[in-house]
Amino acid sequence: MSNKISSKSICERNNISMSENYKEYCMKFSNEELKKNMVEYLIKNSWDEKMIRFLSEDGDEIEIDSSKEIGTIVFDGNDENLFINFYGIHTSIFAYNVEMMFIDEDSKGTYTSSDVYNNVVYEGNLREMSHEEMLRMFSEIILCFIDAETVTMTQSSVPENKYKKYNYYEPHEFLVEVKNGHTIEKRNIYENITIQY
Template sequence: MQVEKINNGSEWCMQFSNEELYKYLITKFDGNLDVIIRTLSDDEQEVEITSNIPIQFICFDGDNQDLFISFYGNQTSIFVKDEELMFIDESTKGTYTTSDTFQNVVYEGTLRNLTHAEMLTLFAEVITCFIGGIEVEIIEKEVPCDKQYKQYDYYKPHSYEINVKNNNLDRKKKTFENITINY
């Protein structure tokens, strides 16, 4: 696996292989009839999971593309109903500006201390909250900068409450650091 370098010489923490994507993310949805998996390259061509072509996007709703994840090495984003949830490698977070993160949900947890299996499991748990979602409402609140929420040079941390409208009779709530999802 080739790993790209960032300015400070450290490796990006979210450079996943196709095998890792299959083993720790895609298989989490085996047997879920509401999920139609499509794996795509960076030019949005279908890619077999066993291919040597790196997977850039995984769609969880077939051709609709209302629920998908994209991988950039230093950032992984989950898109749901045109809303973006950003998971940014904290070694590059200081270079992000308010315009990069504006109207996007930014995960403030630490990723670099997680294994690839743990990160991909986290992403699977977040995606699970949006399966069958019809509408998404995001409530953003500024949070004070302290030990839990670091102030970056170019943007401020927030907490987010995401309300997912779906047909679930049994409503659930999950919290991922500064993101709470009601679904």
């Protein structure tokens, strides 16, 4: 089973406007947005609420309704093999030994090959998406890692001019393979990232 998921299809499915006008980094999410558009969505889709932990930007354990800004959400309790970090300039999903980076394209020109080395880098246009759309996409990606035992990544070259080139690194296509013991294999595609699980 294969799903191609783009910002447009998420938008159409959820009847959301395509664009927000970002004056700063496009991934400055409030705690309320994270609760409503990520945590509640994951729980509705069978994620165990008891396994979700929230950390401040300083790494302190906090509640979701805290006045402190959430910097990290951990999805597997104390194991910490699956979590998401919010930096504003980019968001990273860590699944076992694989980091998936979603970088504000207005800042991509400052990232070097060493910044993204051995990481999965999303090449879709985040600035065309609302916060709700971004958080829904991140949530759908996280759901691919339910019951994950191992996660591996393969990187391949892309045809010339398929994605915008930035100053210091080349875009690639990525296959993320999740071993989870499920009998039915699924495949989701997020622009240049394919997740097989």
